[in-house]
Amino acid sequence: MDELKQVFLQESGEQLDALESLLLELEAHPDDETTLNGIFRAAHTIKGAAGMVEAAAVESFAHVVENVLDRLRNHEIAVTTELAALMLACTDHLRVLIASEAGTAQLGAADIEAQTTSLLARLRAFGPGGQVQAQSHAAKAEEPGVQRIPSPQTGHNCWHISVRFGPDVLRQGMDPENFLRFLETVGNIRHVETLADRMPPVAEMDPELCYLGFEIALESAADKQTIEDVFAFVRDECQLSILPPHAKVDDYVELIESLPEDTLRLGEILVRIGALTADELNEGLRAQATPAEGEAPTNEAHDKPIGEILVAQQVVQPEVVAAAVAKQTQVSEKKAQDAKLIRVPADKLDHLINLVGELVIAGAATSLLAHKRSDGELIESSSLLTRLVEEIRDASLQLRTVQIGETFNRFHRLVRDACKDLGKDVELVISGGETELDKSIVEKIGDPLMHLVRNSLDHGIEAPAVREAAGKSPRGTLLLNAYHDAGNIVIEVADDGAGLNRDKILAKAIERGLVEPDAHLSDREIYDLIFAPGLSTAEQVTNLSGRGVGMDVVRRNLQALRGTINVSSQAGQGTRLTLRLPLTLAIIDGFLVVSANRSYVIPLDAVVECIERPESEHDRNYFNLRGQVLPSVCLRESFELPGERPARESVVVVQYAGQRAGIVVDRLAGELQAVIKPLGAIFRHLQGIGGSTILGSGEVALILDISALIKISGQAEQRLLARPEQRSA
Template sequence: MTTLNPVDVFRMEADELLACLETTLLDLGEKPQDRALIDTAFRALHTIKGSGAMFGFERVAAFTHDFETAFDLVRQGRVAASVDLVNVALSAKDYIRQLIDDPDGAEPIFGQAILDELGTLVGRATGRAEAAPESAEGPVPERAAEPAPREAAGRETGWRIGLAFAPEVLRNGTNPLALLDDLRDLGPCEVVARLDAVPDLAALDPGALAIGWDVTLRAAVAREAIEDVFLFVQDEMTLSLAQLGGEADAPAPAPAEPAPAQEPVAAAAPVVVPLAPQAASAPPAPPGARAGARRSEERSASTVRVEAERLDELMDRVGELVIAQARLSQLAGLHADAGIKSVAEEIERLSARLRDTTMSIRMVPIGALFGRFRRLVHDLSRDLGKPVEFVTEGEDTELDKTVIERLADPLVHLIRNAIDHGIEDPARRAGSGKGATGRITLSAEHAGAQVRVSVRDDGAGLDAARIRAKAEEKGLVTPGAALSDQQIYQFLFAPGFSTAATISALSGRGVGMDVVKKTIEGLRGTIDITTAPGAGTTVTLRLPLTLAIIEGLLIRVGEGRYVVPLSAVEECVELPEGDRAGRGRDFLNIRGALVPFLRLRALFEAGGEPDPYQKVIIVSVGETRVGLLVDQIIGNHQTVIKSLSKLHADVATFSGATILGDGTAALIIDVGRLVSGGQAEMPREYQEVA
């Protein structure tokens, strides 16, 4: 059994903290007076610094400490959180990520430049002109002196601090020595260990902490600065504080006996802050108390980190189980034994539950992906000089983790194009009667067994004539050819196609939308484009919920069996007798609407005579409705998707294969590509109906 490397655990936790920091800084740019956002950013920095030092990332700890020191001035209210400060803080966050991901590749000169700029901003805001002191990464802003706890002449200032941790604190990943180092950063400290609670060697538990500490901090710092050091371990310790130089300057009482809450506390008496009553004493707890602590810890552990590879392996095993269950059900149907049928039904019920549970484990809210693009929009808006408001909708919509991972790059290209090509500059927007700030809306919603992800802008919309002219120039279409607007818009996804007049850092090479199309088709999804001149453009991605197991409709065409994804099926009708002989393509009247249909026997070159009563499966691809003529509809089928071999990689009509209950294979039809290929062979009048 493999265990996670502690360094890998730190990197995962750091990713979450850095994501939180980025989101908080972006919010802070919009609401610079929000104290809660400032405190959240400071806590994230403090945690990264402490964890980095604990796991040996010394450069991370050093740089973050300097960054945190400057940001502490914002927290004190001495420096305002400006847009420039937020931009520098975002650059610092990027540098911290580089220090974590690739310590050797992170150039110290970049860290120095960031801290230089940060020091300049802070110095300007506080009215200082002197240079910031040097650090491991470069100059840093001077730390502001904390207000003294007492201002009496001739009296010593500082604090007596008593520390007692819960016995399980080491097992939970906390390093008390690192916390003592944080106290030393506040000023000169005298640290004395309490050893009276250490048990005899025979009773010593190496994983349990039985040592406490008494610390004398001789520095004029505020109580909040000390409490912040222990902010993230407050549930695992007891902290007692007493000011030096008071009238009753006595040692802090032992945390094992905190003062009762109902007793009044004299002004000069030591102040005890009980952060965790259950962990008030350092000696090992009795067995009953330990059991209670374990139960409490288990309740708090609501999530468990699992490697993605294990989830993928579990999904593969569930897929094999589903196939075996289908074979068992088929064999049970051939026997009259009621016992075998009962067992087969029970296994079918259990495997269905296991399948649903496993698939739900793989489902991730898409909001985690949406949050990444706030920084992209922020940077593009600044670089292009276009004020842009970024709005997200449907963040709770869940999608398979594999789909979400592969969806990031296409959305980056779509959002970049929307801002670069779609949103006009403020002058043009003013001339069109629009507000100076553009709007990008990223939304997601469930639609049956699919998820629709849309990128919408309120820009100028697509210019079909300009796109067509560029397509003719590149030889993608012959001049004068009859094309609908939707067909013209599809040229945007052609390799090397771009309407940009010049090549820039953002556009002009024609590779972005090509990547979008290939990735979405690889996910068995489709792309729809709707636009209105002067009102903007919407690009909608239709994606399957999962890539592993789908519900399908099992059909027969000739002697071959195929699966049509149930999410694309609208209805099934019988082919009217008068339409049974045709030219390989025709259309039906479905409740007053003309629906063209494709004869799959002709497309798949199936031999033999067609069935006397053929069926038409009405499928939808975006706004298009098309019928698929088949010999027989066998029924619903729980489809475990298997990839095709490399020899069949260029077969666009099928997206994969599945194994049926009798052990034979059935190809899974890619409805979008099948309809696109079939429409290309239709006469013009049929394409217009579709």
């Protein structure tokens, strides 16, 4: 039961995500039947799954929601903003109820009960006894004081029964007229046509044989099995076909669509929804197994599809069979897709990644030992081992990668709700949703992205009237984009709003003592001030932003993930925030360098080239690289390493976010696979170091933070440019 409940909790979360996405889509396209059916199926699946695990609170609430959605699907009520908001609120409450079942709810039982009562009261307004109804153009006004009697169904909404009695019915004591009288007990016979086409000439007629048949139109609320039971005593002695009313066809199709994702045969589907009886199915199967007249018997009993046979026997409509076939195809495709997927707990994957990391370290030790002994066979064997370890590493890391599109799609709801609160009209545009990155990063990037999106909606994009006055479209655009770049994933949050107010940010920073009044800052440095704790330029506090918290948390969270964030803005045109994150937090390809007999690892994706440092530029923090000035950072000087500098030094040219710099080291030691080990909290303020790793020799090597080193080199270059006397010297 516990395992079943875990599956319920996981799959219900997926269904709720789908339900929320479809509801947002329905609000934009209220007449889309596919969306309506998808919404109903999601709610129906949640209700059914809750019943299986005996989650009574979820099942009962989902049942009421399903009833309203059923009326919506049948066009008994119309799609309105109020109804869409209520359904989204119900989706949120279902999450709370499911969390309560899992024991992770943040609300108390009394608060949950109060929410349930409030939402049920609002749902009743859309129920059969409520006041909210779909307005039909053909609807007639009701006259007060007049009791209207429902008009009977017309002929095309009657059951059509075709019966041909066998010749021995009378000999067995059966009277065809009695069956017609019995049929009146389950409904009203609207029309009967007697068929006498089998009647022989008078001279050949046998009074003990029956030659009659009937075509009957029956108005009845009974199901097909009940109607067939009327003819139970002569079922084997007659030809009987029962077609449901045309009004029932749509009901059958909807029932088929709402069936659970079970593997069923065509006949089983039709019997389950009541469009076919067991006897009709058996007769169809017998006809399928029996060769037609004039055909030679074959060993293959299923040459002709059973659906075609049932339609030919006039026991079911073609539309119902087509819907059942479509359901079969959908289920089989889903089963085939599910067969390719295996749900694995995250902690098992983490354990696997840790083991692969240890395998990488052990492989490096083996390779080092082989080279020390100069054993050719051992070197060849260790090379093969290294290659296989690399493949295992890449494959295991792929197991933990997911697409970021699922995270992006969650913001549709946030944008919708925020626009309602702020009175703005904003279109969310998502691109690059198929970009993959480590699941652990995806889980931690959600909150920072939420802060950025909220700030863009509140501070960035103007109100429709303001945008029109500025000559813009009243509808703003918010872009979420992701792509890979040089071993990193880049996430962009951009809007076409008013842009950042440079002077206002600077004034606020000076007011709070973050910047000296006479300081000369570049635009980029001023824009970076928005990440200072407590700095906010909002004139009033809203439920989205304005309290001076959030952006500093965003930067801290990104730094904890070894990521960075940059801001670019243009007045009146908009703002773009660019986040750069590593693809994985576990293992990287690195380039090993040595300074003062200490080993350091540079992420290989950041390395552009390696050159020898010119002797004439040993005392400078920049040098000439093929006619271009390249700022540099000497590890000896930056980390204050002891010892004398060697006569020959090497420079590793690195690049990050479009900026280049040179890292000066004593010597180069080649490529390696580095298992990233995080540094302790005591080292969190250390600049230029992003982690550590263990080499094959057992030595600990520090992993360099390239973005921080490039920033250090850029600051040194600015100091140089600010002192022309030193530059000329």
